[in-house]
Amino acid sequence: xxxxxxxxxxxxxxxxxxxxxxxxxxxxxxxxxxxxxxxxxxxxxxxxxxxxxxxxxxxxxxxxxxxxxxxxxxxxxxxxxxxxxxxxxxxxxxxxxxxxxxxxxxxxxxxxxxxxxxxxxxxxxxxxxxxxxxxxxxxxxxxxxxxxxxxxxxxxxxxxxxxxxxxxxxxxxxxxxxxxxxxxxxxxxxxxxxxxxxxxxxxxxxxxxxxxxxxxxxxxxxxxxxxxxxxxxxxxxxxxxxxxxxxxxxxxxxxxxxxxxxxxxxxxxxxxxxxxxxxxxxxxxxxxxxxxxxxxxxxxxxxxxxxxxxxxxxxxxxxxxxxxxxxxxxxxxxxxxxxxxxxxxxxxxxxxxxxxxxxxxxxxxxxxxxxxxxxxxxxxxxxxxxxxxxxxxxxxxxxx
Numbered sequence: 001x002x003x004x005x006x007x008x009x010x011x012x013x014x015x016x017x018x019x020x021x022x023x024x025x026x027x028x029x030x031x032x033x034x035x036x037x038x039x040x041x042x043x044x045x046x047x048x049x050x051x052x053x054x055x056x057x058x059x060x061x062x063x064x065x066x067x068x069x070x071x072x073x074x075x076x077x078x079x080x081x082x083x084x085x086x087x088x089x090x091x092x093x094x095x096x097x098x099x100x101x102x103x104x105x106x107x108x109x110x111x112x113x114x115x116x117x118x119x120x121x122x123x124x125x126x127x128x129x130x131x132x133x134x135x136x137x138x139x140x141x142x143x144x145x146x147x148x149x150x151x152x153x154x155x156x157x158x159x160x161x162x163x164x165x166x167x168x169x170x171x172x173x174x175x176x177x178x179x180x181x182x183x184x185x186x187x188x189x190x191x192x193x194x195x196x197x198x199x200x201x202x203x204x205x206x207x208x209x210x211x212x213x214x215x216x217x218x219x220x221x222x223x224x225x226x227x228x229x230x231x232x233x234x235x236x237x238x239x240x241x242x243x244x245x246x247x248x249x250x251x252x253x254x255x256x257x258x259x260x261x262x263x264x265x266x267x268x269x270x271x272x273x274x275x276x277x278x279x280x281x282x283x284x285x286x287x288x289x290x291x292x293x294x295x296x297x298x299x300x301x302x303x304x305x306x307x308x309x310x311x312x313x314x315x316x317x318x319x320x321x322x323x324x325x326x327x328x329x330x331x332x333x334x335x336x337x338x339x340x341x342x343x344x345x346x347x348x349x350x351x352x353x354x355x356x357x358x359x360x361x362x363x364x365x366x367x368x369x370x371x372x373x374x375x376x377x378x379x380x381x382x383x384x385x386x387x388x389x390x391x392x393x394x395x396x397x398x399x400x
Contacts, residue, residue, distance in 0.1 A: 001026045001153055001183040002047065007056035009042050016042040017207045020056070026152075029179035031194035032187040033303055034204030040187045041081060043204075044155050047185070048078040061152055074102075077146030077182075081157040083138055087131030091122065091141055094130060095148060102149045112148055120144040121170055135162035143174075154178060156186040160193060172197055195299040203306050210306045218302050228268040228275065231260060231291040232282055238264060244285065248277045263290050270294075 002024040009016045017039035024030055032040050045051035047058055049069045057064065063071040085094055092113060099109040117123040122140040130138060139162050146154060159175070160168050168190070175197045178184055188194050194201060201218065203211040211218050234241040238256065241264070245254045250270055257265035268274070273294045282289055297305075 001028070001061060002185065003057075003059045004043075004047075005057050007043065007046065007058055008054050009039075009046060009051070010054045015207055017204075020209055022202055022209065022212060024183055024185060026183055027179065028200060029175065029184040029186075029198050031198035031201045032185060032204070033191070033194060033201055033299075034187075034210075038204040039207045040204055041157055044078075044157050044185070044187065045080075048076055048155050049073050050078075050080075074149070075151055076153045076155055077149065077151040079142045079146045079154075079156045079159055081161065083142035085130050085138055085141060085145075087129070089130050090127055091117070091130060091133075091144075092126040094141065095144060098145050098148055104149065112150070116144040116147040119147060119174065121167075121174075136164060136167050139163060140167075147178075152182060154182045154184045154186075156184065158188055159186055160188060160190060168193065191298075191300045191303060201299065203303060205306050211302070215296075215299060215302075218299075226269070226271055226294065226296040228270055228273075228278060228294050229291060230266040230268065230278060230282075230289075231263045232266075232287040232289045233262055234264050234285075234287050241285075241287075242266070244281060245278065248274060248281065250274055250277075263288075 002022075004020050004022050007020040008018045020039075020043060032044070034040050042051065046053050047060060047065060049065055049072055052066060057066075059065065060072045061075045063075070065072050086097075089097065095113045095117065096109060099113065104112065114123060114126075117126055120140045120143045122137060122144065125133065125137060128137075130141065133141070139159065143156070143159060146156070156175075160171050163171055172193055175184065175186065179197075186194075186198070195215065200214055201211070202209060203218075230245075242254045242256060245251060245266060245268060250272060251268055251274065253269055255267040255269075257267055259265070268278070275292055275294055279289070279292055281287075282292070
């Protein structure tokens with residue numbers, strides 16, 4: 001349904017994508033992943049006819065995207081990352097306008113508009129002004145626009161952007177349903193959704209295809225992924241236990257991770273689930289098991305390994321959870337700069353408590369100078385004002 005061969009797009013000296021080759025069969029739901037700037041949106045714009053390729057070829061439903069652009073556009077529904085909607089239109093007016101652009105008859109528009117609005121979950125907002133909708137609701141209107149002509153291919157760029165968790169679950173269900181009727185190519189930065197919706201994933205890195213396949217195929221391609229963890233009491237001869245584990249078919253290596261209490265810990269890299277074989281061995285040898293688990297890397301870990309160019313034998317980093325901060329700490333961190341010390345907490349006064357009389361600091365001595373030129377007559381030197389006698393003042397100058 002979609003065939004891409006040696007697809008390249010350059011913007012001046014910058015190469016956005018180079019030499020892309022992939023094929024999507026009819027009815028496939030494929031996730032398009034990659035870091036920001038990897039070329040996902042550029043590829044989608046080329047496939048939808050919004051952007052010409054510098055070189056290479058792309059076909060949709062057997063029609064060349066460049067030479068038969070109108071035929072391609074009749075067969076695709078495209079949802080860009082920034083949904084182009086007229087804010088002053090009502091939702092049903094926007095669908096009516098798009099239906100006329102698509103060449104749908106009045107009867108078809110009357111039939112399709114309520115159907116796609118209901119499928120996108122926004123039928124109850126059909127008379128609402130688009131400018132007053134939330135971002136998630138506008139995203140749903142964009143999906144309704146993409147579904148309006150009942151296309152063979154759906155190209156969705158970040159379809160769940162701006163949706164809340166409940167809406168994302170509903171959208172995930174919708175995408176699974178759409179995959180039964182359409183060929184779907186979608187991009188998203190929410191990797192668990194791609195993992196749940198898309199059986200196949202294409203990962204771009206620096207304008208090239210870094211990986212293409214199902215999750216199991218990606219684990220085999222990238223290597224260093226799945227492993228079996230065994231915690232058991234194996235007795236004093238640990239080396240013999242390692243030899244027995246290595247004798248299991250499909251086991252090429254056994255890592256001795258040392259003791260954990262009375263149990264010994266082993267990690268067994270393996271591409272398939274060997275828990276039954278290891279469990280049977282443990283039962284035959286009388287090992288007391290505490291843990292026997294098979295762990296596979298998540299799509300997020302595989303994506304991080306590709307994006308960070310990590311070696312196959314190096315585990316991908318896992319994002320650590322943010323430290324918990326209570327409201328009082330958050331308030332201090334937001335309002336005070338690091339260099340300013342925190343102010344002491346204010347004491348709350350009890351209105352029923354008789355406050356203690358404050359201890360007043362000693363008043364500074366009051367000094368007043370007499371500037372009266374008639375005081376002491378002509379004998380007084382006005383350049384030296386005379387202090388007036390009084391409490392807390394220096395003694396006055398003696399009169400001649």
